[in-house]
Ligand code: JHZ
């Protein structure tokens with residue numbers, strides 16, 4: 001597989017980087033993770049292609065995330081909030097607007113620059129234990145340490161967990177969310193598997209990881225974003241009451257067999273079936289001479305396109321609203337990425353919904369396309385056509 005967010009120009013094709021994408025599950029610690037990792041500097045740099053604020057639904061989600069953190073965890077005087085992977089400031093802007101002391105840690109310099117322009121205090125570095133010590137020396141300890149769709153991106157998780165232990169006040173909390181393994185298995189959302197996602201967390205694996213650093217999971221809350229995420233609230237061991245939701249989710253994970261090799265064998269089989277169904281559907285549509293355009297040049301689509309062998313004679317181009325992706329080609333398969341305006345100007349017969357996790361907001365916006373007979377191809381949880 002290529003780098004999922006490695007959108008490129010034609011002169012870069014010859015030097016494109018590929019690696020072996022494979023997932024392993026540890027029977028001892030129950031962590032599910034990639035077996036080959038891509039160097040972080042290949043993924044997170046000054047030309048990073050993912051800007052968080054491109055989805056209006058995610059803007060609402062992070063406004064609510066920020067207000068729940070403020071209401072539940074920032075009661076003391078002069079609170080301090082740290083966020084890793086703060087990207088273009090989609091969440092921190094709410095703390096900045098409320099005059100709350102905050103610090104974003106965002107190594108991808110281009111997205112960090114957008115946050116800074118919005119008045120959000122941001123440093124462009126990779127978080128780890130060493131950086132945590134420097135932050136404590138400069139700003140003191142934090143009341144809340146936040147992360148969305150970033151913890152599962154960091155291979156050196158022990159250094160991160162240790163850094164959090166050092167950085168958090170005795171009563172402080174870590175609140176983070178990431179795609180949930182239970183949802184990936186249940187929905188066969190195999191497109192969550194790509195270079196940036198080094199880990200596929202469950203409560204079992206997360207609890208075990210943080211326990212090794214004197215931290216415990218005190219609450220969990222499923223989130224209906226990115227195809228099903230889990231939010232974990234973590235505190236110093238013994239500092240907070242543990243919610244009854246923890247034991248309930250633990251029991252549910254055991255019943256779902258999240259640590260059972262048979263679950264992974266079943267997932268693998270369903271992934272293979274999904275590929276067969278999607279390829280044959282696309283071939284049928286093509287035989288009828290219909291036009292198919294991809295909707296959303298997502299990171300996830302890199303896995304689907306390359307795993308299914310989708311080429312530009314089947315999918316004409318991918319429509320995307322992100323300027324840095326437009327005019328480039330998709331990683332690996334090199335499908336053209338074009339501005340959304342092209343989709344509206346000359347609508348295709350079929351839209352292949354690569355941004356399926358944002359389907360509510362997209363279907364609402366594209367009512368005219370659907371009303372005019374435009375059809376949608378999706379593949380999570382099942383390959384299907386809808387109109
Ligand atoms: P979206 C990225 O995943 C990468 P991706 C990362 N690894 C991760 O975990 C999640 O984000 C958080 C476009 N779009 O959100 C914008 C439209 O064109 O599914 C984006 O390019 N029209 C950090 O890349 C892409 O689709 C629209 O109406 O899989 C969405 O990417 C909408 C809503 C989006 O994340």
Ligand code: SAH
Pocket residue numbers: 044045048050052084085086087090105106107108111125126127128147148149150153154
């Ligand atoms: N939180 C945002 C952005 C997720 S994208 C959202 O949910 O939409 C993941 C971000 O994590 C990228 O912007 C990447 O640059 C950043 N990142 C990767 N490794 C990191 C690390 N070690 N420390 C802090 N941020 C990191």
